[in-house]
Amino acid sequence: MSIGIRRRADERRRMTVGMKGIRRLAQHLDISIGTVSRALNGKPDVNEETRKRVLEAATELGYVPNQSGRSLRQGTTNIIGFMMQTGTEITGQGDIFFMSVFDGVQAVFARHKLDLVALLCSSQEDPNDYLRRVVARGFADGLILSATQRDDPRIEFLAERNIPFVTLGRSLTDAGQPWLDLDFEGMAQASIDRLVARGHRRIAITRPHDDVNLGYIFVDRCRRALAAHGLTLEEDLIFRSTPNEAGGYQIARDLLALEEPPTAIVLINETIAIGFYQALSEAGVKPGRDIAVIGRYSPHAHFLSPPLTCFRLSLRDLGIALAETLLSAMPAFKDHYPDAPANKVWPMELVEGESDSFLVPQH
Amino acid sequence: MSIGIRRRADERRRMTVGMKGIRRLAQHLDISIGTVSRALNGKPDVNEETRKRVLEAATELGYVPNQSGRSLRQGTTNIIGFMMQTGTEITGQGDIFFMSVFDGVQAVFARHKLDLVALLCSSQEDPNDYLRRVVARGFADGLILSATQRDDPRIEFLAERNIPFVTLGRSLTDAGQPWLDLDFEGMAQASIDRLVARGHRRIAITRPHDDVNLGYIFVDRCRRALAAHGLTLEEDLIFRSTPNEAGGYQIARDLLALEEPPTAIVLINETIAIGFYQALSEAGVKPGRDIAVIGRYSPHAHFLSPPLTCFRLSLRDLGIALAETLLSAMPAFKDHYPDAPANKVWPMELVEGESDSFLVPQH
DNA sequence: CATAGTTCCGTAAACGTTTACGGTAGCCAA
DNA sequence: TTGGCTACCGTAAACGTTTACGGAACTATG
Secondary structure, X not given: OXXXXXXXXXXXXXXXXOOOHHHHHHXXXXXXXXXXXXXXXXXXXXXXXXXXXXXXXXXXXXXXXXXXXXXXXXXXXXXXXXEEEOOOOOOOOOOOHHHHHHHHHHHHHHHHOOEEEXXXXXXXXXXXXXXHXXXXXXXXXXXXXXXXXXXXXXXXXXXXXXXXXXXXXXXXXXXXXOEEEEOHXXXXXXXXXXXXXXXXXXXXXXXXXXXXXXXXHHHHHHXXXXXXXXXXXXXXHEEEOOOOHHHHHHHHHHXXXXXXXXXEEEOOOOOHHHHHHHHHHHOOOOEOOOEEEEEEOOOOHXXXXXXXXXXXXXXXXXXXXXHHHHHOOOOOOHHHOOOOOOEEEEOOEEEOXXXXXXXXXXX | OOHHHHHHHHHHHHHOOOOOHHHHHHHHHOOOHHHHHHHHOOOOOOOHHHHHHHHHHHHHHOOOXXXXXXXXXXXXXXXXXXXXXXXXXXXXXXXXXHHHHHHHHHHHHHHHOOEEEEEEEOOOOOHHHHHHHHHOOOOOOEEEEOOOEOOOHHHHHHHHOOOOEEEEOOOOOOOOOOEEEEOHHHHHHHHHHHHHHOOOOOEEEEXXXXXXXXXXXXXXXXXXXXXXXXXXXXXXXXXXXXXOHHHHXXXXXXXXXXXXXXXXXXXXXXXXXXXXXXXXXXOOOOEOOOEEEEEEXXXXXXXXXXXXXXXXXXXXXXXXXXXXXHXXXXXXXXXXXXXXXXXXXEOOEEEOOOOOOOOOOOO
């Protein structure tokens, strides 16, 4: 080792005292920041001995690479955003719906060192503005959109900018984007067929907020399924409400107040069954005896009395599929998921309860 | 305008075609990037005429400043992270719980152009590792921690690094950090007093996962409250379970199987009441008649039959308080919140139902 | 006319990384 | 000795912003 080198090292140490980040680490080890970076990132051009020293020093000094610096240079953040709206009850997905989906998404992302964050759009802010503000900044490498609307400007916005994304829910806006959706058509068809087979002729349904596309899909399919049996979907048997317990309560009250109440109903949201049951109970009407009820699975559905006949799906698997579909749309990962479907209607499984187990006497 | 300037402008335009970001905007307007930046950020040293031009061009070209570049320079991200765990059911607090809290937090953050994102720690990963990995990168300017543990290493970690944060939930780990917590002591005291006043002597309680501190707080206060009435908290009347519907179901089964069941129970989690009610119902035991039940408010509680006597709080207000307490710990904002409390026990309000409305006959 | 002050703008450094490029030392073969 | 190869490392540019600094043009004041 020449004197020249040693002097330079001493000089560097003196000049860099109090430095931060990778420079501090380099100074501490008396090597260049380039080598430190390569060592930390597993690049080949570095002696295994020095790599070991670097890694040890990194944990010792508690060094963590700065996110902004890294992503500024690389143009990538290793972050995927899941956009969702807070405060509102537009989606009506309660309890641990999202938590379970997240769990599946993360199971896939963990393989690629990707982090999932939830981008929380306030109910006070327009989702499109939010998207522009937060996302177009280069915040995330990819996006998962929930609460997809029937016409959703976010889709065009992202497609134009070539930001990889997948939507949870179909939209009329078509930019060739990947999407996953629950099989509300299958649910509609199976529910109607099942109820008609048991003799029901006056069948009511619920529909969610006008913005969300699933309402149209569901209502339309119900109408067609009924038509196939020679029946019509009557307009006053389509109930709207907030997608929560109180909404379900109100629906039952309205339904019972009808001159000629329906003998069956299909509930599109998860949580409304609770309020619906309660209002029936107060009126002395029992599901499965006086009226047939079909709904969606939720952790409570199992504990309703009588047990709710409902459609269930694995939210964790849905999350996995969402992640794989998104990654297959990202150049950096697409090779890992050659046969992830770009669009998929996710099936739901019928869980037989007792809430629809009676036959309507035929006249 | 001199020829020199015009030539330079032409040259710049030619050289910068295809540029991105603020450079592209500057080139388009034929002014320097410094001026563009000042104009966009509302700095004083810029002509109002040019500022107007810049803003117009920005929206026209859809320019959004790059997050990494900005925060690299400023050392600030304008992002606050709310750390929560996915997939697990440790807290037993579902989506609705957090959504409502978020809504309050955002109401405050909106005033300061701060964005809230949820940092989702996978159930597969240790929360401490997660914190180091994601947060120490300089990802967020401040943090809100949920699912605070009895001994929580995250607190020391953040305190050492001077990262502003507030925890939702007390911890034994004390680094002088701000925290907010629900008043489980008040709930314990009021519940016990209420039940004892109605003649109950054998009172059961539930407790959550051992990691979370509230279990200790709650159990301890119940014990002391009982002692004040000359009663003891029997060990086999302390029930543990997963904090969900199924857990509540199991508790009821276990409770009814006791040789001498208690005449009252206090449920610490929100969702367990549903399963608890169901198991009682199956056994022909009616809350409010055969056993007294006190629980926590949830949107379902109102629709249980008979209505659950429970403790409620405004989650939105809690979110507001969380935000204000956090901001008062951040140098850049503390002046706005001079009297936000650093620590606060958040009160809960008793909602009288019918689930505990009976008197135990005295012997 | 000289000076000082104001208004506005351009220049360039800085933030913390990653990485293309070049260079040195050692080794081996011709 | 020369040349080439390998293994490793240092240098410096680049990513997209913000901002301290200085300077030009103009106005006001003496």
